[in-house]
Amino acid sequence: MTDDTKDFAPSRRQFLSGAAAAGAGAVAGTAASAAGPDPLITEKQPWAQELGAGVDETPYGLPIKYESDVVRRNVEWLTADPISSINFTPIHALDGTITPQGCAFERHHSGAIELRKEDYRLMINGLVDKPLIFTYDDLERFPRENHVYFCECAANTGMEWAGAQLNGAQFTHGMVHNMEYTGVTLRTLLEEAGLDTAGDLKDKWVYVEGADASSNGRSIPMEKALDDCLVAFKANGEALRMEHGYPVRLVVPGWEGNMWVKWLRRIEVTDHAVESREETSKYTDTLEDGTSRKWTWAMDAKSVITSPSPQMPIKHGKGPLVITGLAWTGRGAITRVDVSKDGGKTWETARLAKPGEKMALTRFYLDTTWDGEEMLLQSRAMDDTGYVQPTKAQLREVRGENSIYHNNCIQTWWVNKDGEAENVEVS
Amino acid sequence: MSKSRNLIISTALASTLVAGPALAEKFGLGREALPEEIAAWNVDIAPDGTGLPAGSGDAFTGEEVFAEACAICHGDFAEGRDNWPKLAGGEGTLADKDPLKTVGSYWPYLSTVWDYVNRSMPFGNAQSLTADEVYAITAYILYSNDLVDDDFVLSNENFMDVELPNAEGFIIDDRAETEYPIFNVACMSDCKESVEITMRAAVLDVTPEDEGTEAEEVAQTETEAPAAEEVAAAEPAEEAPAMAALDMELVAAGEKVFKKCKSCHTVGEGAKNKTGPGLNMIVGAPVGAVDGFKYSKPMKAAAEAGQTWTEEELAAFFAAPRKYMKGTKMSFNGLKKEADIAAVIEFLKNNGN
Numbered sequence: 089m090t091d092d093t094k095d096f097a098p099s100r101r102q103f104l105s106g107a108a109a110a111g112a113g114a115v116a117g118t119a120a121s122a123a124g125p126d127p128l129i130t131e132k133q134p135w136a137q138e139l140g141a142g143v144d145e146t147p148y149g150l151p152i153k154y155e156s157d158v159v160r161r162n163v164e165w166l167t168a169d170p171i172s173s174i175n176f177t178p179i180h181a182l183d184g185t186i187t188p189q190g191c192a193f194e195r196h197h198s199g200a201i202e203l204r205k206e207d208y209r210l211m212i213n214g215l216v217d218k219p220l221i222f223t224y225d226d227l228e229r230f231p232r233e234n235h236v237y238f239c240e241c242a243a244n245t246g247m248e249w250a251g252a253q254l255n256g257a258q259f260t261h262g263m264v265h266n267m268e269y270t271g272v273t274l275r276t277l278l279e280e281a282g283l284d285t286a287g288d289l290k291d292k293w294v295y296v297e298g299a300d301a302s303s304n305g306r307s308i309p310m311e312k313a314l315d316d317c318l319v320a321f322k323a324n325g326e327a328l329r330m331e332h333g334y335p336v337r338l339v340v341p342g343w344e345g346n347m348w349v350k351w352l353r354r355i356e357v358t359d360h361a362v363e364s365r366e367e368t369s370k371y372t373d374t375l376e377d378g379t380s381r382k383w384t385w386a387m388d389a390k391s392v393i394t395s396p397s398p399q400m401p402i403k404h405g406k407g408p409l410v411i412t413g414l415a416w417t418g419r420g421a422i423t424r425v426d427v428s429k430d431g432g433k434t435w436e437t438a439r440l441a442k443p444g445e446k447m448a449l450t451r452f453y454l455d456t457t458w459d460g461e462e463m464l465l466q467s468r469a470m471d472d473t474g475y476v477q478p479t480k481a482q483l484r485e486v487r488g489e490n491s492i493y494h495n496n497c498i499q500t501w502w503v504n505k506d507g508e509a510e511n512v513e514v515s
Numbered sequence: 516m517s518k519s520r521n522l523i524i525s526t527a528l529a530s531t532l533v534a535g536p537a538l539a540e541k542f543g544l545g546r547e548a549l550p551e552e553i554a555a556w557n558v559d560i561a562p563d564g565t566g567l568p569a570g571s572g573d574a575f576t577g578e579e580v581f582a583e584a585c586a587i588c589h590g591d592f593a594e595g596r597d598n599w600p601k602l603a604g605g606e607g608t609l610a611d612k613d614p615l616k617t618v619g620s621y622w623p624y625l626s627t628v629w630d631y632v633n634r635s636m637p638f639g640n641a642q643s644l645t646a647d648e649v650y651a652i653t654a655y656i657l658y659s660n661d662l663v664d665d666d667f668v669l670s671n672e673n674f675m676d677v678e679l680p681n682a683e684g685f686i687i688d689d690r691a692e693t694e695y696p697i698f699n700v701a702c703m704s705d706c707k708e709s710v711e712i713t714m715r716a717a718v719l720d721v722t723p724e725d726e727g728t729e730a731e732e733v734a735q736t737e738t739e740a741p742a743a744e745e746v747a748a749a750e751p752a753e754e755a756p757a758m759a760a761l762d763m764e765l766v767a768a769g770e771k772v773f774k775k776c777k778s779c780h781t782v783g784e785g786a787k788n789k790t791g792p793g794l795n796m797i798v799g800a801p802v803g804a805v806d807g808f809k810y811s812k813p814m815k816a817a818a819e820a821g822q823t824w825t826e827e828e829l830a831a832f833f834a835a836p837r838k839y840m841k842g843t844k845m846s847f848n849g850l851k852k853e854a855d856i857a858a859v860i861e862f863l864k865n866n867g868n
Contacts, residue, residue, distance in 0.1 A: 163723055168588070168598030169789060171778060172638070198641065199777070211548055213557055219548035226544045251714040255722040280541055295559060301641040303634040305559060354556050363562045365631040369622050372685065378610030380621075384688040388698075398716075426701060431710035435703045464710060470701060478698045486693055490614055502712060511716035515709070 150190070158182070160191050161258055166247070171199040172302070174241060176262030179392070179414060180399040184441075185266050185449040186236070189323055192265035194331040195241055195345065197302030197366075203351055205335045208299075210277075210319075214356035215292065217282025224335050227321060230272040230280075235318060235341070236448045238416045240264040240387050242344035242371055242493035248480070249489045252500075252511045257397040260499060260511060261390075264416070266449035269339050271320030274313050277355065286357050289314070295362045296338055299353035306347045307361035308340065312385075316341045316447075319352065342418030342447040343385040344493070346371050376488025387418030389477050390496035391425055391452070391469035402507030406460035411438075415450045417471035422450040424470040429456075431464030431500060431514040432479070438467070463503040464514055480513065560630040564675050567629065571670030572651025574658035578665075580648050581655045583837070584637045587779065587790055587846040593617075593659035596790075603659035606680060619660025623682045625674065629653050639778030640848070761865055769862025772855045776847070782866045791845060798864045800824050813842040829863075830856050 151158065160175040167173040174195040177187055194200065205224040213219040244263035247253045254260050278294070286292050294313040297305040308317065318339040321328060328334040333350025340347040346366055361367065361383075373381040393413035396402050402409065415422045422444030426435040441451040452467070469477040480497035502512040560566040572580075582591060588599035595601030605615025614620075618628055633649045635641050644652070654669040657677065663669075669677070716722065773782070779791035786793035792805035803810045803818030810818065817840070822828070832839045833856045835849040850856050 161723060163721075165598075165721065169778070198635070198638065211552065211556055212545075213548055213553050219553055220545040221548045221552065222545040229544055230542060251719075252716040253719055253721060255716040259722060280544065282541075297556075297559070301635065301639070303641065305634075356557065356559070358561075360561055360563070362559050362630070363624050363627055364559065365627055365635070368624060368627050368685075369616065369618075374609055374614060374616075376610065378614070378684065380609070380685050381688050381690075382685045384690065386690075388690070388694075398722075424701075426703070433704075433706055433710060435701070435706070464712075468701065473695070474699050475695060476699050476701045478694075482698065486697075489612075490609075502715070512712045513714040515707075515711040515713050 155181075158191060160193060161262075163247075163254065163259060172197050174243070174263060176258045177265050178258050179262050179264065180257040180394050180397050182394070183412065183451070185414070185451050186324060187265035187267060187449075189267065189326070189329045189332065192267065192329075192332065193241070193263050195263070196300075196331070197304050198300050200331040201300045201351060202330060203299060203335065208335050208353075210336065210352060211354045212277060212281040212357075213354070214295070214358050215283075215286040216278070216357050217285050220281045222277070224321070227272055227319065227336065230276050232270055233273060233318065234268060234270050235316075235339075236266065236268045236445060237318075237339055237341045238264055238266040238387075238418075238447060238449045239339075239345045239348055240390075240416070240418075242346060242384075242387070245390075245495040245497070245499075246492045248497070248499075248511075249484075249491065249495055252513045255511045256399040257392055257394050257499075258399060261392040261394075261414075263345070264414075264449070266416075267323040268325070269318055269320040270322035270325075271318040271336075271339065274317035274319055274338070274355070275315075277319060278313065278357070281357075283357070286310075286359075291359065293358045293361055295354075295356040295358050295364075296347075296349045296352060297354040297356070298333070298349045299351040304346070304349055304366055305362060305364045306349060306367055307358070307364070308347060310357075312340070312343070340385075342387060344371060344387060347385065371493060373487065373491040373493050375486075375491070381491075384494055387416070388494065388496045389415070389417035389419070389422065389469045389471040389475050391415035391422075391467040391477060392499050393427070393465050393467050393501060396465065396503055396507065396509050397501050398509045398511055401509055402458065402503065405507070406458050409456050409458040411454040411456060411465065413438075413452055413467050415444070415452055415467070415469035416448065417444075417469065417473075417475070418447060419475065420472040421446050421448075422469055423472050425450070425452040426468045426470075427452075427454045428466040428468070429463045432466055432498070435468065444471070460505060462505060463501075464512070465501045465503060465509070466498050468498055558630075558634060560626045560633075562624045562626045564626060564671070567626075567671040567674055568646045569671050570646035570650050571668055571672075572647045572649070572654055573668040574651070574654040574663060574665045577651035577653070577655025577658070580644075580651050583846050584640075584644065584648075585652065585846075587844060588638060593656055602656050606660070609681070609684065617660065618656050619662060619680060621681050621684070622679055623685055625653065625657075625677050625679055628656060629674075637846075639775065643848075762861055763865075765858050765861040766865045767862075768854075769858035769860070769865075772850065772859040773862055775850070776859070779845075779847075782863065786866075794863055795866055797824055798826060798829065798860060802828075811840075811842050811844045813840050814844075826860055829860055833859065 158178045158181040160177060162170060162173065162175040175193055177193040178191055208224040210222040241263035245260055248260055283289060289310045292310040294308045294310060295305060296308060297303060319336060320339045321336050323332065328337055336352050337350045338348055338352045373384050375381065391413055393411060395412050411427055415425045425438045425440065427438045428435045438452040438454040441453060444450040477496060477498055483495065483497050500512050500514050501509040503509045558566065588596055589602050590596050593602035594604065601615060602618050605617045605620035608614045608620060622628060629649055632652055633644065650669045654663065654667055657663045658665055658667060779789055780794050781787060781789060782794040786795045788805065788808045792808035801818065802822040802824055803814045833850050836843055836845045836847050
């Protein structure tokens with residue numbers, strides 16, 4: 089099959105470099121501006137005459153080649169080695185709320201491992217009535233639940249504390265994904281082992297640990313463990329991907345992604361926080377005076393406009409424009425998202441595609457008209473606790489610039505008259 | 516840490532603790548964990564030292580172990596190489612513009628050091644250290660931070676006597692008091708008088724290039740692609756006699772063995788130098804000749820002497836790197852099984868050779 093559709097849109101690189109800036113808006117495929125009959129209509133096209141691919145050509149389908157730029161991306165200079173690193177979900181190019189597994193961000197501390205279901209074991213030990221070992225098959229015999237939850241790395245937007253740095257929603261906000269999980273509640277498994285031995289549960293903890301070489305482990309307060317944590321083995325209907333902890337990972341709704349231990353192999357009931365490396369030297373937030381917050385588990389309300397954005401310039405010129413983005417909160421549900429076009433002077437309330445759901449991504453749209461002038465686009469999320477997403481200045485006022493984690497500030501994209509967007513900071 | 520965690524438990528969650536576990540239905544699934552199994556996995560160490568095995572090690576010995584097992588990434592003096600974590604220094608910098616967070620300047624508990632080294636290090640060969648080695652490394656890290664003398668012996672007996680400088684430097688999440696009461700206003704109009712752009716990401720220019728453009732270019736030239744592939748396929752075919760010996764099963768086995776090497780070496784398309792040199796075309800190549808890699812002195816000397824990485828030389832090197840070449844930067848203990856050595860060489864031959 090030949091490919092004749094190539095000459096329509098200028099490449100994104102040209103947009104970013106400004107090379108195609110002049111008149112770019114007029115080029116993009118808008119049927120209304122056609123000067124004469126459209127050959128795509130008046131001439132017979134090969135796809136309308138020849139045969140397409142047979143049913144078995146791709147037993148497991150991947151996106152069509154024209155979408156090959158919608159992939160996870162890494163920022164090499166961030167980490168020493170891709171084996172202990174992170175990449176970013178292409179949120180700029182996605183719509184709706186569910187993140188396909190194949191492009192959902194990855195974060196490994198010792199690489200993604202290949203662990204067969206047959207070799208999988210889950211241990212529950214510590215202050216339980218009877219320490220237990222489960223196989224993967226055992227887990228599938230407990231009652232299951234389905235829930236959609238976002239998972240956000242605590243370091244998402246962490247590179248932006250000191251100023252606007254990375255030019256793209258994928259890089260500033262792409263350490264987040266949102267999937268429908270199937271699994272057994274952690275509560276069910278803990279109760280199977282029995283918690284009478286633990287006595288008063290108020291001051292008890294659950295330490296969870298992965299089977300990979302990093303042995304990533306985190307301490308979770310018992311009340312969260314019994315509330316909504318899920319021992320998940322499916323995401324978006326199919327098995328977890330290797331990079332997300334196949335065959336079994338922990339889901340800790342609304343709390344920082346590092347706690348969502350992948351390749352979950354052990355659950356220990358304790359009377360103390362283990363104070364592991366990932367909850368002391370990392371994932372603690374240093375304040376301006378040099379003291380540091382620890383146990384900052386919940387992800388506060390946050391939003392970002394995914395389009396237009398630096399990787400998603402406006403190509404169609406003035407007229408109808410859809411401004412869209414994502415909002416989420418780890419402390420409940422999103423109730424409202426406002427959008428500003430003038431850097432926060434005035435705001436209008438966006439339309440939520442669906443009412444906000446607990447600890448899940450919410451899609452918002454502002455169906456508007458672009459006058460072709462510059463915009464300073466911002467979005468601002470609110471949740472059902474009454475919390476309003478702060479500006480970067482407000483956050484810095486409380487924390488300084490060295491927190492690394494939990495940067496949920498309002499993001500600004502500067503859209504110029506050609507429709508190109510850039511990550512900026514405003515007064 | 517003046518506050519109890521209970522203060523921050525939300526009232527909504529408190530109810531989850533009330534539904535008595537005793538009432539819970541049991542499914543009778545799983546089996547009881549055996550003591551040996553629990554002992555094998557339950558190795559986390561508590562801040563009060565609970566879980567520490569008997570053993571000891573001194574800073575002086577720790578320096579030797581560290582040099583072999585850790586220095587390749589963390590530097591001889593725990594000062595860190597490239598982007599790898601620095602483990603020493605930084606005291607008094609936590610309130611600076613760019614704080615240096617190390618064991619000495621930041622970590623609150625020594626138990627965390629012991630626990631992490633024991634369970635997760637060295638990178639690419641985790642859980643290979645003895646308890647005494649972990650005590651020794653921990654002692655050396657303390658020494659590197661000027662917290663103990665070089666004859667200091669750390670053991671399970673005196674472990675709790677060591678207090679790290681930043682032990683009191685942490686507070687429990689206080690956002691509920693310091694942020695939530697003020698982050699609750701949503702102004703809609705006349706929110707500020709003027710708006711100025713104060714910083715632009717394009718000025719820094721640290722964003723990765725858009726590879727998407729290349730993808731589009733590939734799609735556009737696709738009709739020509741098959742021809743190019745045919746050419747590429749034809750070339751190796753002409754060299755077939757030299758490649759005929761390759762045993763693809765052995766190559767596959769070697770790929771698995773190579774996982775031990777991956778933390779420092781890459782091979783195949785796009786292979787480049789990391790902690791160790793990229794290894795494309797390495798079998799039969801001159802020693803110490805990978806472009807851009809900074810070799811150790813003995814490796815440079817071997818290069819000057821005109822040595823070649825024949826399969827025999829590689830096998831000897833892989834079996835005991837530091838015995839084969841005293842002073843090599845390669846801090847790998849070696850492959851014990853001859854079958855693994857043969858497999859990994861076959862794998863390397865399949866990559867560019």
